[in-house]
Amino acid sequence: MQIRQGIVLIWLCGYVIMSNHIHLVVQQRDGKLSDWIRDFKKFTSKKLLKLILENPQESRREWLRMIFEYHAKFNKRSGDLQFWTHDNHAIELSHPEMIESRMTYIHQNPVRAGWVEKAEDHLYSSARNYAGLNGLIEVDYW
Numbered sequence: 001m002q003i004r005q006g007i008v009l010i011w012l013c014g015y016v017i018m019s020n021h022i023h024l025v026v027q028q029r030d031g032k033l034s035d036w037i038r039d040f041k042k043f044t045s046k047k048l049l050k051l052i053l054e055n056p057q058e059s060r061r062e063w064l065r066m067i068f069e070y071h072a073k074f075n076k077r078s079g080d081l082q083f084w085t086h087d088n089h090a091i092e093l094s095h096p097e098m099i100e101s102r103m104t105y106i107h108q109n110p111v112r113a114g115w116v117e118k119a120e121d122h123l124y125s126s127a128r129n130y131a132g133l134n135g136l137i138e139v140d141y142w
Contacts, residue, residue, distance in 0.1 A: 010036055011140040013099070016106045017124035018113070023106035025099065027140070037088055045083035099142055103130075 014025035028036065052064055068081040075082060093099045107130075110122035120131035129135035 012126075012137065013140055013142045014103045014106060014126040014130075015124075015137065015139070016109050016122070016126070018109055023109065025093070025103060025106065025142075027142070033090065037090070041084045049081055049083055096142075103142075 009029045011027040011029070012024065013027060014023075016023045026033075026036075049068065052058055053061055055061065058064070065081070068083060071085075072080055072082040075086060077086070091102065093102055107119040107125060107127035110116050110125060111119055116122045119125060119127035120133055122128070123136060126135055126137070126139045129139045130141070
């Protein structure tokens, strides 16, 4: 899946969505990866905050609003609410062995958390794609 946002073209090779963080393995062809991360966080935070705070079925809505407001107080760039932390742990994967190691690491997150027995059983993971199962998001196999 090629994602074109401005001039940055990204290939999504792997992902895992956990309850409090995500892992992405992406390949960038042009532009700055930091620009893409900034834009990704900005876009997704707006969408996710709206989904959470405007959903009448979300029983934790007011508690979550309080958490988002609390964290925004410590960062002037956040406005009134902060969804994502402002740091990330980008690692350049320059060799196939590094890519394979990192993919294994992220795919094993739900297993280590005790959520599933096998990585491909986690619905929100590209481990499904790599196991030949239907994944929620199309990936670019490395």
